[in-house]
Amino acid sequence: MLKVEGQLALAQAEAGLIPREAAIAINQAALGLEPEPLSLATGTASAGVPVPALVKTLKDGLAPDIARWVHFGATSQDIVDTALVLNCRALIGVYESRLLSVIGMLAQLAEQQRGSLIAGRTRTQQAVPMSFGLKIVTWIDPLLRQHQRLAELRPRLLKIQLGGAVGSLVAMGSNANAVARDLADRLDLRYAPSWHTQRDSLMEFSGWLAMTTGSLGKIAEDWLRMAQTEVGELRFSNGGGSSTMPQKCNPVNAEIMMAMARQNAGLAGQMQQCMLHEHERSGAAWTLEWLVLPQMLMNTGVGLRHCLEGLQHLEISPDRIDANLNSSNGLIYAEAATFALAAFMSRDDASRHVGSACQSVAGSERHLFDVLKELTGRELDLPQIRQDLLCGGASEHWIDESLKNARTLTGSDSSTN
The missing domain is CATH 1.20.200.10 (Fumarase/aspartase (Central domain))
Incomplete structure (x- = not known):
């Protein structure tokens, strides 16, 4: 807040609104001021905002002819x-x-x-x-x-926020817009209406x-x-x-x-x-x-x-x-088994066989693929199914895209770390 008060004074001086000597003194005093927290707390309890107490403290350290220009035309x-x-x-x-x-x-x-x-x-x-x-x-x-x-x-x-009492900045007269733009530049913020x-x-x-x-x-x-x-x-x-x-x-x-x-x-x-x-x-x-x-x-x-x-x-x-992958005796591969069997029979028949096999496996120590072999006569290739689950579908593409975007953003190559 003290930085804003100091830079506001300098912007107002640049626009000819307050004396340059006063602005320099206000800015220097603001940069070096260390207000007492208890004073600000007491002021905030009274005014509902710390700025009046802060402005008073800043003014108290300045000569009267300088202090009168502190916080000129601004609001808390x-x-x-x-x-x-x-x-x-x-x-x-x-x-x-x-x-x-x-x-x-x-x-x-x-x-x-x-x-x-x-x-x-x-x-x-x-x-x-x-x-x-x-x-x-x-x-x-x-x-x-x-x-x-x-x-x-x-x-x-x-x-920036600079609108004065009700957002019109009328107290700064015809210099108001120039002050607002200069303050934005000094603080490296975007100029904006109140x-x-x-x-x-x-x-x-x-x-x-x-x-x-x-x-x-x-x-x-x-x-x-x-x-x-x-x-x-x-x-x-x-x-x-x-x-x-x-x-x-x-x-x-x-x-x-x-x-x-x-x-x-x-x-x-x-x-x-x-x-x-x-x-x-x-x-x-x-x-x-x-x-x-x-x-x-x-x-x-x-x-x-x-x-x-x-x-x-x-x-x-x-x-x-x-x-954990092996804890269900193959039940986690049920969807994959359905699609694998659908290469040899209708999708409905494959789904029916897998559903029946899942019921047999549940609560037993038998593996899903063993039960399916008994029901269908087909021996499913678990290593190939695992490989398909790892690299099939859009998985590889989506990983590549995400890692490419991450590398572009961070400037690093995750594949080499």
């Missing part, structure tokens, strides 16, 4: 909103860096695991074997889209925050289920322990990712309420925004950081993956 919301945008810009840099790192690490993992079969699961049940690389691609692609969305929303978000009660850009950004943590939450949901003791397909070497159970290796990173996703999902709905401003300014809607948006900003940074940490400590168990 101009300062708070522009400062918020500057902070959002700094955080976007952090988000983008972490997002690219997550994408790059996931792309390496997908390349490493594209030749491994894993149980595909729908509605928590084993469904059909699939390439583990393809499963990882479903983690990557939403993050690629989030990076694209961030680039698209950035110019709509990163703009948006005091138009919170759609912040709403869009909060949606991005919720979608980003939600995409990370989907990854975490898979990690949590795959790390369950009975599944054991992955674990985290930095897992948290227990105060009383020494065997525990709790997937803390994934848990925190899920918590951030869930809270941001709820807060996104509250941000919708922040768009409901009456007339030219709403103290209630604005205050709610201060309570909601900072928490969402923090949650997003935390979620990305814990995703990076989780990837750095992720350990995959090929043995457990294979054991």
